[in-house]
Amino acid sequence: MSLIAFNGVSKTFSGKTAVRALADVDLTIQEGEFVALLGPSGCGKSTLLNLLAGFEPLSDGDLTFDGQTVARPGPDRGVVFQEASLFPWLTVWDNITFGPRVQRQSKADYEGRAREMLRLVGLEAFKDALPAQLSGGMRQRVGIARALVMNPRALLMDEPFGALDAQTRLTMQQLLLDVWQTLGIAVLFVTHDIDEAVLLADRICVMSARPGRITREIPVELPRPRSIDSLITPEFMAYKGMIMTDMKVAHGAH
Amino acid sequence: MAQSEALPADGHTLSAPAPVRRAPAQPQRTGVAHLLTNTAPGRLVLAVSVPVLLLILWQLAGRGTGSLFGGVLPTPDRVWAAWQTWAFGQAGLGLNPYSGTWLSNVLYSAQRVGQGFALATLIGVPFGILIGWNRLAAGTFDPLIQVLRPIPITAWLPFSIAVFGIESMGAVFLIALGAFYPIVINTTAGTRGVEKNWIRAALMMGARPSDILLRVILPASLPSVFTGLRIGLGIGWTAVIVAEMVAVKSGLGYVLWDAYYIGRMDVVIADMASIGLLGYLSDRLILALEHWLLGWRRLQSFQN
Ligand SMILES: Nc1ncnc2c1ncn2[C@@H]1O[C@H](COP(=O)(O)OP(=O)(O)O)[C@@H](O)[C@H]1O
Ligand SMILES: [Mg+2]
Numbered sequence: 001m002s003l004i005a006f007n008g009v010s011k012t013f014s015g016k017t018a019v020r021a022l023a024d025v026d027l028t029i030q031e032g033e034f035v036a037l038l039g040p041s042g043c044g045k046s047t048l049l050n051l052l053a054g055f056e057p058l059s060d061g062d063l064t065f066d067g068q069t070v071a072r073p074g075p076d077r078g079v080v081f082q083e084a085s086l087f088p089w090l091t092v093w094d095n096i097t098f099g100p101r102v103q104r105q106s107k108a109d110y111e112g113r114a115r116e117m118l119r120l121v122g123l124e125a126f127k128d129a130l131p132a133q134l135s136g137g138m139r140q141r142v143g144i145a146r147a148l149v150m151n152p153r154a155l156l157m158d159e160p161f162g163a164l165d166a167q168t169r170l171t172m173q174q175l176l177l178d179v180w181q182t183l184g185i186a187v188l189f190v191t192h193d194i195d196e197a198v199l200l201a202d203r204i205c206v207m208s209a210r211p212g213r214i215t216r217e218i219p220v221e222l223p224r225p226r227s228i229d230s231l232i233t234p235e236f237m238a239y240k241g242m243i244m245t246d247m248k249v250a251h252g253a254h
Numbered sequence: 255m256a257q258s259e260a261l262p263a264d265g266h267t268l269s270a271p272a273p274v275r276r277a278p279a280q281p282q283r284t285g286v287a288h289l290l291t292n293t294a295p296g297r298l299v300l301a302v303s304v305p306v307l308l309l310i311l312w313q314l315a316g317r318g319t320g321s322l323f324g325g326v327l328p329t330p331d332r333v334w335a336a337w338q339t340w341a342f343g344q345a346g347l348g349l350n351p352y353s354g355t356w357l358s359n360v361l362y363s364a365q366r367v368g369q370g371f372a373l374a375t376l377i378g379v380p381f382g383i384l385i386g387w388n389r390l391a392a393g394t395f396d397p398l399i400q401v402l403r404p405i406p407i408t409a410w411l412p413f414s415i416a417v418f419g420i421e422s423m424g425a426v427f428l429i430a431l432g433a434f435y436p437i438v439i440n441t442t443a444g445t446r447g448v449e450k451n452w453i454r455a456a457l458m459m460g461a462r463p464s465d466i467l468l469r470v471i472l473p474a475s476l477p478s479v480f481t482g483l484r485i486g487l488g489i490g491w492t493a494v495i496v497a498e499m500v501a502v503k504s505g506l507g508y509v510l511w512d513a514y515y516i517g518r519m520d521v522v523i524a525d526m527a528s529i530g531l532l533g534y535l536s537d538r539l540i541l542a543l544e545h546w547l548l549g550w551r552r553l554q555s556f557q558n
Contacts, residue, residue, distance in 0.1 A: 078458065
């Protein structure tokens with residue numbers, strides 16, 4: 001059974017003019033799989049992720065996580081937001097331990113794990129810093145650590161590196177590859193960057209807009225473990241070329 | 255919000271070069287103007303220069319008779335003397351009814367402001383959060399507050415006297431009412447301005463509604479709450495003086511009106527100065543509390 005299963009899912013935002021953001025989406029993600037959702041801005045990527053996170057109700061179809069219908073947000077689906085969305089009044093440590101604390105876990109239960117996550121994202125030295133004292137990349141590391149500390153079954157990331165400069169983005173992509181290879185949890189990664197999708201994912205779901213739908217799924221069979229050095233290999237270029245052609249076709253069809 | 259990794263992380267990281275910081279072009283930083291605006295003693299000199307100048311002019315204008323406007327306005331030295339008697343003179347002695355009563359009157363007024371303001375805060379903040387958070391509550395109470403708010407607290411005076419009599423409670427009521435509006439309105443605005451993704455993040459981490467309220471909405475709206483508290487406190491001082499002039503027989507407002515009636519303008523001026531001083535000090539108190547609680551915010555505005 002798939003960990004995540006979208007079955008004919010649609011989403012329409014009602015309002016002055018109703019927006020059909022997603023139409024008849026079918027998508028399954030297996031345990032431990034890394035799936036990238038690739039598409040131009042406005043095509044419904046965030047909407048799809050928000051449905052899975054439980055932030056928004058679906059309009060039609062069904063959506064299950066681990067066999068259960070998704071009804072509300074929960075710590076089994078860790079979300080990493082584009083701007084990190086840390087609590088600016090809490091230190092790095094307090095941000096990371098927020099989840100365990102509101103779940104009323106005992107300190108003994110979560111402290112070791114929180115420390116481990118802090119180490120995994122390389123922020124031990126910034127335990128007591130406030131978010132405002134961190135760079136964008138470091139804030140996003142905290143965002144990843146606070147999601148991982150809850151031992152989620154899946155990590156949902158909505159353009160998490162989209163606001164970072166090119167060099168920091170490479171660093172963060174490498175970090176995410178390392179983290180994923182260590183923990184092996186499922187990841188749904190939203191991006192509009194083809195390089196990023198090919199570098200990270202096992203499978204790329206290409207989306208088109210109005211209404212948002214998945215037009216193609218492309219398995220990426222580049223060898224693991226990958227690193228940002230893979231970005232310049234001929235195989236990588238081949239994948240990139242293929243997807244670019246594909247997206248042009250999808251775009252032209254409109 | 256594109257930023258470089260400006261702070262070094264561990265060896266595991268590819269650190270981008272630190273951004274080059276160039277000081278913006280500025281004129282030569284020397285001279286008296288620079289000293290006055292950029293050093294602590296300089297700023298103090300600047301701050302007191304106009305008041306001192308006015309006091310000197312006032313003093314000079316009234317020399318000879320010791321007063322201006324045909325005896326109505328006493329000079330600063332006479333105000334100062336009256337204030338000293340009022341503050342340190344022996345109570346209940348001789349012909350001066352105010353001798354030695356300054357502290358007790360200050361305490362009366364301060365206590366009323368404290369009680370009324372505390373009441374306004376205890377009701378206004380939870381109410382503001384409720385209205386900002388719950389549409390049902392907003393629909394129910396928002397219109398009521400908007401309609402009641404334009405009624406000035408002075409218009410409530412007869413009502414207050416009728417209900418509470420010539421009692422301290424009437425003053426506390428007016429202060430609480432006056433301070434309530436800015437507190438509730440600013441808290442509501444703060445609550446409505448809480449970032450959606452903070453709530454989503456908390457929900458994702460398993461927070462219950464009470465956690466969202468106390469650990470997200472409350473801290474996130476605290477900056478606006480403090481804006482409301484500062485405005486509310488100012489209104490509280492206005493309200494206490496008005497109430498004491500009319501509806502209570504003690505406190506700085508009572509002395510103010512009473513001294514005017516018996517023609518002690520020196521005490522009137524000393525009283526006004528005392529009100530200003532107390533208002534200023536209580537505002538500094540709130541500011542200090544805000545400074546302490548909202549350290550994170552200062553850092554943030556320094557950064558961005
Ligand atoms: N809360 C909302 N109300 C109305 N329309 C929305 C809402 N959220 C998203 N949309 C619309 O749905 C479409 C898809 O948006 P989104 O999922 O954010 O796209 P993406 O993340 O791919 O950029 C867009 O046309 C957007 O304007
Ligand atoms: Mg989006």
